[in-house]
Amino acid sequence: MRIKGFQGTSLLDFPGRLAALVFTGGCNLTCPYCHNPGLVLDPGQYPDYPPEDLLADLRRRSGFIDGVVVSGGEPTLEPGLEEFLCRLKGMGLQVKLDSNGLLPAVLRRLLDRKLIDYLAIDLKTAPERYSELHNRAVDSAPLLESIELARAADCAYEFRTTCVPGLVEADDIKAMGEAVRGARLWVLQQFVPQHALDATLHDSEPHASQTLHDFAAGAAGYVTEVKLRGDAR
Ligand code: SF4
Numbered sequence: 001m002r003i004k005g006f007q008g009t010s011l012l013d014f015p016g017r018l019a020a021l022v023f024t025g026g027c028n029l030t031c032p033y034c035h036n037p038g039l040v041l042d043p044g045q046y047p048d049y050p051p052e053d054l055l056a057d058l059r060r061r062s063g064f065i066d067g068v069v070v071s072g073g074e075p076t077l078e079p080g081l082e083e084f085l086c087r088l089k090g091m092g093l094q095v096k097l098d099s100n101g102l103l104p105a106v107l108r109r110l111l112d113r114k115l116i117d118y119l120a121i122d123l124k125t126a127p128e129r130y131s132e133l134h135n136r137a138v139d140s141a142p143l144l145e146s147i148e149l150a151r152a153a154d155c156a157y158e159f160r161t162t163c164v165p166g167l168v169e170a171d172d173i174k175a176m177g178e179a180v181r182g183a184r185l186w187v188l189q190q191f192v193p194q195h196a197l198d199a200t201l202h203d204s205e206p207h208a209s210q211t212l213h214d215f216a217a218g219a220a221g222y223v224t225e226v227k228l229r230g231d232a233r
């Protein structure tokens with residue numbers, strides 16, 4: 001397990017709980033709006049954080065953290081992820097996993113072994129537009145498989161969409177809504193241009209708050225609950 005970053009505590013990413021945040025490097029997409037471009041494009045620039053050191057650190061904090069958020073990059077690319085999550089669960093910690101959902105076989109195994117307490121899967125745009133998120137064609141069928149896995153899973157889950165102008169417009173909300181129809185929770189979050197992987201986005205304008213509220217109203221027709229995060233609340 002190659003861990004590229006560690007943040008002791010975060011209130012934001014594990015709903016209702018205090019969690020540590022772990023980052024892996026590398027990704028199977030290069031989303032233009034990605035806010036972790038260094039981790040995606042050149043993970044080797046960051047030293048590996050030895051898992052044993054991290055686990056020892058977590059043990060020291062175990063009295064006051066409830067869980068660990070594993071994010072990236074794309075964590076499901078890490079061959080040691082399953083073992084790492086086993087160790088976390090063995091320490092009595094809750095696990096939240098952030099994923100782009102393109103490796104459903106990995107998610108299936110982790111879910112079957114009950115190693116995930118909260119699964120967050122990104123929906124980035126309409127499924128038929130996924131090739132716009134990389135420098136080569138992207139098959140979105142695995143994403144649709146992951147969506148079904150999440151919906152059928154015992155654990156809590158959310159689908160979440162960063163509302164990037166051009167990638168997420170009203171028609172894309174409809175297409176994503178069809179993909180997640182009947183799901184429990186879909187989170188729409190505001191796009192923050194400043195650190196985007198594609199530098200041409202740095203000076204771009206995010207959607208207006210009203211537009212995000214309109215998207216949320218549209219999304220509400222497909223799922224049980226829609227939440228807004230970011231400055232559109
Ligand atoms: S936004 Fe997520 S899926 Fe997209 S490139 Fe960044 S880490 Fe990968």
